[in-house]
Amino acid sequence: MVNLEDTIAAIATAPGEGGIGIIRVSGGEAKKIVDNLFVSPKGKKVIHMVPYQMLYGYIVDKTDGAMVDEVLVAFMQRPHSFTGEDVVEIHSHGGMVVLQKILGLVLKEGARLAEPGEFTKRAFINGRIDLSQAEAVIDLIRAQTDAAAKVAANQLQGKLKQHIMEIRQQLLQVLAYLEAEIDFPDEDIEHLTGIQLANRLTQIRERLNDLLARSRQGKILREGIRVVIAGKPNVGKSSLLNALLRDRRAIVTDIPGTTRDVIEEVLNLGGVPVRLVDTAGIRETKDLVEQLGVEKSKEWLEKADVVLFVINSATGFNIEDAEIARLLSSRHQVLLIINKQDLKPEYKGEDLPEELQHWPRVYTSLLQEEDTRKVEQALLDLIWQGKVVPSQELFLSNQRHISALEKAAGQLESALAAYQAGMPADYLSIDIRGAWETLGEISGETVGEDLLDLIFSQFCIGK
Numbered sequence: 001m002v003n004l005e006d007t008i009a010a011i012a013t014a015p016g017e018g019g020i021g022i023i024r025v026s027g028g029e030a031k032k033i034v035d036n037l038f039v040s041p042k043g044k045k046v047i048h049m050v051p052y053q054m055l056y057g058y059i060v061d062k063t064d065g066a067m068v069d070e071v072l073v074a075f076m077q078r079p080h081s082f083t084g085e086d087v088v089e090i091h092s093h094g095g096m097v098v099l100q101k102i103l104g105l106v107l108k109e110g111a112r113l114a115e116p117g118e119f120t121k122r123a124f125i126n127g128r129i130d131l132s133q134a135e136a137v138i139d140l141i142r143a144q145t146d147a148a149a150k151v152a153a154n155q156l157q158g159k160l161k162q163h164i165m166e167i168r169q170q171l172l173q174v175l176a177y178l179e180a181e182i183d184f185p186d187e188d189i190e191h192l193t194g195i196q197l198a199n200r201l202t203q204i205r206e207r208l209n210d211l212l213a214r215s216r217q218g219k220i221l222r223e224g225i226r227v228v229i230a231g232k233p234n235v236g237k238s239s240l241l242n243a244l245l246r247d248r249r250a251i252v253t254d255i256p257g258t259t260r261d262v263i264e265e266v267l268n269l270g271g272v273p274v275r276l277v278d279t280a281g282i283r284e285t286k287d288l289v290e291q292l293g294v295e296k297s298k299e300w301l302e303k304a305d306v307v308l309f310v311i312n313s314a315t316g317f318n319i320e321d322a323e324i325a326r327l328l329s330s331r332h333q334v335l336l337i338i339n340k341q342d343l344k345p346e347y348k349g350e351d352l353p354e355e356l357q358h359w360p361r362v363y364t365s366l367l368q369e370e371d372t373r374k375v376e377q378a379l380l381d382l383i384w385q386g387k388v389v390p391s392q393e394l395f396l397s398n399q400r401h402i403s404a405l406e407k408a409a410g411q412l413e414s415a416l417a418a419y420q421a422g423m424p425a426d427y428l429s430i431d432i433r434g435a436w437e438t439l440g441e442i443s444g445e446t447v448g449e450d451l452l453d454l455i456f457s458q459f460c461i462g463k
Contacts, residue, residue: 002115004125007033009111011099012119012462018094023103024462025111026119030088031075033109037062037102038073046088051077059090059102068105069098083119084126117459121452124444131444131455132160135398138459139222147271148221151395160401163211164442170204171436178429198419201432205412208405215402217384218395224266224273225383228300231310232320233281236339236366240310241265241278243372262296270380277304282324301327306382308375309359310337313347325356335382336361337375400455404441411435 007027013020025034035046040057049055053075059068072091081087090106092098107113115121117138124134136155143149154160174197229237245265263278279297301307307328311321328334336356338349342365349361362378364371396402415431440446 002118003112004122006112007110008114008118008122009033009103009106010114010119010462011103012089013094013099015096016094017096021092021094021096021099022462023090023092023099023106024114024119025088025090025106026081026083026085026114026122027111028086029110030086033106033111034073034088034090036109037105038071039067046073046075049073049075051075051080054091059092059105061101061105068101069093071102079126079128082128083122084128085122114461115456116461117456117463118461120459120463121456124452129156130158130161131447131452132164132398132401132442133158134444135400135455136160137463139397141460141463143222144224144266144273145221145268145271148273148397151218151221151397154395155397160396161443163207164439167204167207168436168439168443170200171432171439174200174204175429175432175436178425178432194419197428198416201412201416201419205409205416208409208412211396212402212405212409215396215405218397219399219402220272220383221395222397224275225305226275226277226303227306227308227379228277228279228304229308229310230279230297230301230304230324231281231337232312232324235281235310235312236337237278237281237310238263239366240308240337240339240364240375241276243366244269244276244376262300269376272380272383274379282320282327298327301332304332306333306335306379308335308337308379310339311349312343313338313340313345313363314343316347317349317351317353322353325353333382334359335375335378338363339366341365341371401442404438408435408438411438 005028007025007029009023009025012022012024031047031049037059038046038055038057039060040055044055044057046055055073057071057073059071060066061068069092074089074091076082076087076089078085078087090102092102103113120129120134120137123129124131133156136152139152140149140156143152177197229240231237241263244267262280265276267274267276277300279300282297309324309328311317336349336352336359338347338361341347341363348363349357352359360378360382362371362374364375366372396405411431411434415428415435418428418431437446441451444452
């Protein structure tokens with residue numbers, strides 16, 4: 001069991017070389033521990049530091065008096081620090097040898113090496129942030145695009161926390177009325193009418209549903225999507241990959257079957273992290289190597305969130321295209337790329353089977369930048385389902401939060417159904433209190449130690 005009274009330390013900056021590296025020390029003995037290692041040219045002491053100022057000096061190894069590095073030391077006083085405890089940071093040069101040496105000296109002076117996420121866990125336990133804000137820290141660190149970072153920053157700022165606090169307070173008010181009715185049925189106190197109760201619960205449920213409605217967008221920004229380029233050989237799949245990447249990543253020739261294996265790249269598309277996959281052309285073949293590539297292509301189709309199905313305008317939709325279309329289930333989002341329009345501009349996909357006519361399509365000649373931009377916009381429209389996604393809105397992106405909101409909305413649905421069935425107030429209060437407790441799991445007010453350990457174990461040691 002981790003002792004939260006310990007003073008802890010860890011390297012807070014990423015491994016590798018850099019101009020500056022930071023060792024973070026947090027706890028009641030932080031100033032004393034660093035003071036024992038620090039020498040100031042002007043004789044200043046860390047133990048006497050004024051908060052939110054820095055001292056220039058050296059870290060010295062007491063065993064031989066050797067100077068380890070030239071440093072700046074910063075002090076943040078509790079409770080106005082990241083952890084809510086006294087925090088001292090040693091800013092040294094960024095080489096790992098130097099950082100490890102300084103950390104080793106700090107540990108020798110009595111600090112304990114921090115567990116993964118322990119600094120953030122202490123911030124949560126000390127009331128500096130709630131659990132949703134703690135989880136936003138790791139989302140911000142892992143953000144792959146500016147839009148994803150903004151979503152995490154909004155959550156870190158406490159926007160989700162504020163929503164959850166308000167909803168829980170509304171539920172608590174409803175519970176107070178119900179419990180007064182249960183405990184003091186004959187007293188002359190204000191009670192909610194049945195219609196008032198139903199209206200309040202409906203309003204709260206709709207507020208939860210409004211948050212849930214934005215969860216798809218939030219998950220896309222947080223996790224990204226997998227986009228697979230598919231089609232028969234020699235329709236321009238690799239040209240499409242190169243055009244979207246603005247790079248000659250894949251070999252392009254007029255010879256069918258050039259791509260034998262999957263090529264995978266990451267693309268920032270309008271703030272969405274896109275995992276872009278170019279696959280081998282799908283067709284019947286006796287070539288063993290090409291067969292393996294075709295099988296891989298089919299496997300990737302199963303994993304795809306979106307399929308860019310490329311068709312050659314010059315040949316139209318033929319039996320090979322029909323075979324590929326059969327591999328695409330109703331769960332697939334498909335964007336039809338009718339390519340090589342420079343060869344046959346009059347072709348518009350009129351020979352597509354009726355059941356595929358609803359697929360959105362783009363007419364392209366991938367020799368032109370304008371057509372590449374059309375593909376990008378059509379792909380974004382498909383991803384967002386035609387909705388504009390403002391970066392300042394609150395989006396749910398964490399599956400734990402989404403599951404808790406879904407459960408709470410279901411509990412309110414049960415309470416409303418119980419009201420409609422004429423059930424007594426004490427029966428209704430069970431589901432309403434359950435929803436209140438479920439929402440507390442998001443903020444961390446009603447979670448167990450095991451879940452906290454699991455969440456914070458996902459962090460790196462210095463955070």
